[in-house]
Amino acid sequence: xxxxxxxxxxxxxxxxxxxxxxxxxxxxxxxxxxxxxxxxxxxxxxxxxxxxxxxxxxxxxxxxxxxxxxxxxxxxxxxxxxxxxxxxxxxxxxxxxxxxxxxxxxxxxxxxxxxxxxxxxxxxxxxxxxxxxxxxxxxxxxxxxxxxxxxxxxxxxxxxxxxxxxxxxxxxxxxxxxxxxxxxxxxxxxxxxxxxxxxxxxxxxxxxxxxxxxxxxxxxxxxxx
Amino acid sequence: xxxxxxxxxxxxxxxxxxxxxxxxxxxxxxxxxxxxxxxxxxxxxxxxxxxxxxxxxxxxxxxxxxxxxxxxxxxxxxxxxxxxxxxxxxxxxxxxxxxxxxxxxxxxxxxxxxxxxxxxxxxxxxxxxxxxxxxxxxxxxxxxxxxxxxxxxxxxxxxxxxxxxxxxxxxxxxxxxxxxxxxxxxxxxxxxxxxxxxxxx
Numbered sequence: 001x002x003x004x005x006x007x008x009x010x011x012x013x014x015x016x017x018x019x020x021x022x023x024x025x026x027x028x029x030x031x032x033x034x035x036x037x038x039x040x041x042x043x044x045x046x047x048x049x050x051x052x053x054x055x056x057x058x059x060x061x062x063x064x065x066x067x068x069x070x071x072x073x074x075x076x077x078x079x080x081x082x083x084x085x086x087x088x089x090x091x092x093x094x095x096x097x098x099x100x101x102x103x104x105x106x107x108x109x110x111x112x113x114x115x116x117x118x119x120x121x122x123x124x125x126x127x128x129x130x131x132x133x134x135x136x137x138x139x140x141x142x143x144x145x146x147x148x149x150x151x152x153x154x155x156x157x158x159x160x161x162x163x164x165x166x167x168x169x170x171x172x173x174x175x176x177x178x179x180x181x182x183x184x185x186x187x188x189x190x191x192x193x194x195x196x197x198x199x200x201x202x203x204x205x206x207x208x209x210x211x212x213x214x215x216x217x218x219x220x221x222x223x224x225x
Numbered sequence: 226x227x228x229x230x231x232x233x234x235x236x237x238x239x240x241x242x243x244x245x246x247x248x249x250x251x252x253x254x255x256x257x258x259x260x261x262x263x264x265x266x267x268x269x270x271x272x273x274x275x276x277x278x279x280x281x282x283x284x285x286x287x288x289x290x291x292x293x294x295x296x297x298x299x300x301x302x303x304x305x306x307x308x309x310x311x312x313x314x315x316x317x318x319x320x321x322x323x324x325x326x327x328x329x330x331x332x333x334x335x336x337x338x339x340x341x342x343x344x345x346x347x348x349x350x351x352x353x354x355x356x357x358x359x360x361x362x363x364x365x366x367x368x369x370x371x372x373x374x375x376x377x378x379x380x381x382x383x384x385x386x387x388x389x390x391x392x393x394x395x396x397x398x399x400x401x402x403x404x405x406x407x408x409x410x411x412x413x414x415x416x417x418x419x420x421x422x423x424x425x426x
Contacts, residue, residue, distance in 0.1 A: 048419050070421060078419040085412040088363070088422070090370040091230075094337035098366075099420055101359075128232060132373045147420065 001154045001182040002026060003047055003076075007056035010042045018042045019206045020056060025184070031193025031213065032186040033220050034202035040186050041081075043202060044156050047184065048078040061153060077152035081159045083143035084131075092134070092142055093118070093127040099150045117149040121175060137168025141175060154182040161189050190217055231279050231332040242338035243345070245330045252326055256319050262311055265318035272325030279332055293324055340366045360423065367413070378405055 003025040010018035018039045034040040045051040046058050049065035049072045057064060063071040080086045089095035096114045105113065118124045121141045126134065134142060140160060147155060160176065161169045173192050176185065187193055199216040201209040201223070209219035237245070259265055276286065297320040305313035344362035351358050382401050386393040417423055 045415075050415055050419055073419060073421040078416075080412065080416055080419070082412065084374065085409060086416045086420075088370055088413065088417060088420075089340075089366045090336050094335065094366075097337065098422055101422070131370065150421070 001028070002059075002061055003154070004059045005046070005056070006058075008046060008053040008058045009055040010039075010046060010051055011054040012042075017205055018046070018202075021207055022056075023200075023207070023210065025198075027197035028182050029196040029198075030184045031196040031199040031216075032184060032202065033188070033190070033193065033199060033216070034208070035224060038202040039205040040200075040202045041158055043200075044078075044158055044184065044186050047154075047156055048076045049073060050078065074150065075153045077147035077150065077155045079140075079143050079147055079155065079157040079160055081162055083136075083139040086143040087131045087139070087146055090130055090132070092123075092129055092131055095131065095142075096146050096149050099146055103150075113149055117145045120148075121145050135168065136164050137171050140164065140168070140172045144175065148181065152181070154184060155179065156184045156186075158186045159188065160185065161187065161192060190220075193217075230335055231281065233279065233333065235278055235280075235333065237275075237278065237329065237333040240333075242334045242342045245334060246339075246342055249326055249330050253323055256323055259319070260315055262314035262318060265315055265322060268322035269318040269325070272322040272329070275329045276325045276332075279329065290324075290328060293328075294321075297321060297324065336366055336369050357423075363417075363422070371409075371413070374409070375402070375406055378402060 005021045005023050007020045007022055008018070009016065009020045021043070032040045032044060042051055046053060046065065047060060049058075049069045052058075052066050057066070059065065060072045061075045063075070065072045087095045089098055093114050096117060097110055100110050100113060103110075114127070115124065118127055121144060123138060123141050123145065126138060126142065131139070131142065144155075157176070161172050164172060169189075173189070176183065176192065177195070185193060185196070193199055194213050194217070196213055198211065199209075199213045200207060201216045201220045203223050208223060209216040256265065256268060259268070279286075281289070297317065300320065301313050301317035304316045340362035343365055344358045347356065347358035347361045350356050350361075379398065379402055382398055382405075383393050386397065391397070
């Protein structure tokens, strides 16, 4: 994974929500923390190309998010805060297959890919279930499966445990810790990112701290105090 | 809200979705060409027989079909008032047959198969340069997927009115419902972009 921000800046309705930022992300597990409105979600969306830089450049795997959006999105999967909105077809297995719809795969290969990813997350029993009927934890795992079936190089998760009860939170945290993929996780859950390789802390649209989890979380606590 | 699709392995489930939808279109045209109440009554009985093959039972079937069936009764009564009893009988049996055939096809066709057929059927329209066939299929899938969410949201807004001791009014229900739905639509559109679903097609 090679993600680069080069003086990248984001503006929304004339207001700067992320000030010019230059950094390179190469670690396998990266956490992003900050108070509400600090710019961390904008930062994450810039990696996937959902938010394009108003100035500067963001690249993923050498592809510019402003010019090669399709290639960037194939490399960088994104899990939204509300997994309800992530899954766009009514039946889980159909939604997961939708992500593969134009890959040059036979019907059998697609079915195997769908079954495989559901089995990987232990939710094979949910294949034929209506998405509307799934619990919060099941939905979050389903959202993970729907993105990872396309095998992105990096997975960005925006507050993946935010709307979950204690049991489902534990389940999703365990799943995240077990992921083999490169991950970037935005979270208020400091326990979740405590063991990550690198943590970024945003404050008022600027990168306030960047380094090992212990140091950055300590800085975050000072900001939040 | 219950799913319209019914899991099963009947011969109707196994028939190709395109064939079923083409058959439904042909039968629908035929039903509108017929005017004999007797022939239309036979068609309605055939519709009942076909729907019964789903094995849902009377109670479950009634719950699924009652709203439309009651609407058909209202339309037929209205026809009886302004036209003849023969016309009313023809309208009643035609709509019953049409509805049951359509309900059976809907119940035995998965959303994915349905989208695939619609997408294929819309392919020639791409030559106009105005539409993308896969977008039409995806739009249908989105409607089916998110209708229960919109209904849940409506219920939540009603509950919020009751919780605050307010009487629900069309305007105070509709405005927040529209705003919340549009906000959700933005997020869903972003998710479709993020997953590269449209660009891959």
